[in-house]
Amino acid sequence: MTGEKPMVPDRSPAPGIPAEPAALLDVDGLSVRRADGHELLRGVSFTLAPGERLGLIGESGSGKSLTALAVLGLLPAGLSAHGSVLLAGTQIVGARDRRLDRVRGRTVSAVFQEPLTALDPLMRIGRQLAGPIRRRRGLRGAALRAAVSTALDEVRLPERVAGAYPHEISGGQRQRAALAMALACEPDLLIADEPTTALDVTVQAEVLALLNGLVSGRSMALLLIGHDLAVVADVTDRLAVLERGSLVETGRAEDIVREPRHPYTRALVESAEAFEAEFDRLAP
Amino acid sequence: MTLLEAREVGFAYRGGTPVLSDVSVTVTAGRNLALVGESGAGKSTLLRLLLGLARPSTGEVLFDGRPLRPGRDREFRRSAQPVFQDPYSSLDPRQPVDRIVSEPLRAMRIGARDEIGDRVAQTLRAVGLPADAARRYPHEFSGGQRQRIAIARAIVCEPRILLADEPVSALDVTTRVRLVELLRELKATRELTLVMVSHDLAVVSALCDEIAVLDAGRIVEQGASAAVLGSPEHPHTRRLVASVPRLRRDTGPAAP
Numbered sequence: 001m002t003g004e005k006p007m008v009p010d011r012s013p014a015p016g017i018p019a020e021p022a023a024l025l026d027v028d029g030l031s032v033r034r035a036d037g038h039e040l041l042r043g044v045s046f047t048l049a050p051g052e053r054l055g056l057i058g059e060s061g062s063g064k065s066l067t068a069l070a071v072l073g074l075l076p077a078g079l080s081a082h083g084s085v086l087l088a089g090t091q092i093v094g095a096r097d098r099r100l101d102r103v104r105g106r107t108v109s110a111v112f113q114e115p116l117t118a119l120d121p122l123m124r125i126g127r128q129l130a131g132p133i134r135r136r137r138g139l140r141g142a143a144l145r146a147a148v149s150t151a152l153d154e155v156r157l158p159e160r161v162a163g164a165y166p167h168e169i170s171g172g173q174r175q176r177a178a179l180a181m182a183l184a185c186e187p188d189l190l191i192a193d194e195p196t197t198a199l200d201v202t203v204q205a206e207v208l209a210l211l212n213g214l215v216s217g218r219s220m221a222l223l224l225i226g227h228d229l230a231v232v233a234d235v236t237d238r239l240a241v242l243e244r245g246s247l248v249e250t251g252r253a254e255d256i257v258r259e260p261r262h263p264y265t266r267a268l269v270e271s272a273e274a275f276e277a278e279f280d281r282l283a284p
Numbered sequence: 285m286t287l288l289e290a291r292e293v294g295f296a297y298r299g300g301t302p303v304l305s306d307v308s309v310t311v312t313a314g315r316n317l318a319l320v321g322e323s324g325a326g327k328s329t330l331l332r333l334l335l336g337l338a339r340p341s342t343g344e345v346l347f348d349g350r351p352l353r354p355g356r357d358r359e360f361r362r363s364a365q366p367v368f369q370d371p372y373s374s375l376d377p378r379q380p381v382d383r384i385v386s387e388p389l390r391a392m393r394i395g396a397r398d399e400i401g402d403r404v405a406q407t408l409r410a411v412g413l414p415a416d417a418a419r420r421y422p423h424e425f426s427g428g429q430r431q432r433i434a435i436a437r438a439i440v441c442e443p444r445i446l447l448a449d450e451p452v453s454a455l456d457v458t459t460r461v462r463l464v465e466l467l468r469e470l471k472a473t474r475e476l477t478l479v480m481v482s483h484d485l486a487v488v489s490a491l492c493d494e495i496a497v498l499d500a501g502r503i504v505e506q507g508a509s510a511a512v513l514g515s516p517e518h519p520h521t522r523r524l525v526a527s528v529p530r531l532r533r534d535t536g537p538a539a540p
Contacts (some may be wrong), residue, residue: 171323201485228457254532267458275460283514284514
């Protein structure tokens, strides 16, 4: 046994063979390095087919969010991506902004943990939502206003929210507004990075149900990133488990929850089960 | 035995709407109490009143049956100690761990100077930190270890009550399991009663004997944990219980 922890794959992708053309997102040997050469993400590979839902799970520092940022071409300055990220045929690694602009919004859009970072504090929600709709669908005037209220309705926000500033609405409403903006571009892939972590548990349940319904309704692919196994496994078909920058296990969500094979995954599942057992003991 | 009690307390910021109204809770020795509810319900404000960090606008807080006089009651300060949510902001980054942990002893002039080192070493052992932790600085520790340092600082003066605001929420789930074990162990070995603010009902089930559910500044339900979670009566409690995410292990259709 070497010091390296073995990856437990659900299928072994043979090196050198091109990815099946059906993949919407094909991440192959993705590494992220700091300027000093330190690797934060090591050789991460996974694929996502159109309409498929993949959960990326791991603890703090495991590289979940870095993976999302690398897929979006949004790594912060000082970090560099290596390997390959093919998004609907476009190579993201090393791409210039002009090429990225063609895929961001149309092919992929994102929702992050803190909706306030996605919303302009000085702009009413309706105007913020109108921006991507106008650019994507070329609507103006009354048609644009109608599209904005449809978009609000889809995320179960009352129409008056259009006239509100971000600070005037609750955290759950802000996350719905951020979700509406991400969906306004009708992307093929939605990346949601801890979208409900900052929300109260009852609001989390509502937003997850909403996300679930919207993604199925549009047969959109979903990359859901989270630390809460119960939340992520409930919404996704497959799980990929990250530990300190390496992918240690991938497989069907049900199988991983029932029979985790890698020791790290087992520790995650057992911890989650331990808490659930305490809760079940009192609230059967 | 009643250790600490909030009697019909209300709290409002000047000119603001009340954050808490007519709240009564009792902390009994040996019965860990959870304050649960959603953000803005008033959980943390109630904890601050119980800690004497804020004074109630109406009603009173009683410690050992006497009205609490924060700042002037050394016995209270020694008996009730806080633990905060974020172990990254609650420890002074420029002090070594032994200075941090011994601060309550120095501030309250407890014990002779030459005993302090021993008490710190003994407390670090009690929270499961290695002896060499004493001379190191907070940045050298992980989140879980930092929370152990914060707990060591809280228990070094041998308090009877620990008042903790979301003490394990910022931690990863595997670390959280170990911290919950530590808090259980301290309750058993040190006769320490925990009052905990939490939004996580699983953590509450693991640690607390009693639950008070707050909604919009009022207590809507309180009682033994098994009763409150097992057969919740108030609609708000029912919603909280129903919203807890569950692992689905069966292959049948997902629950609605």
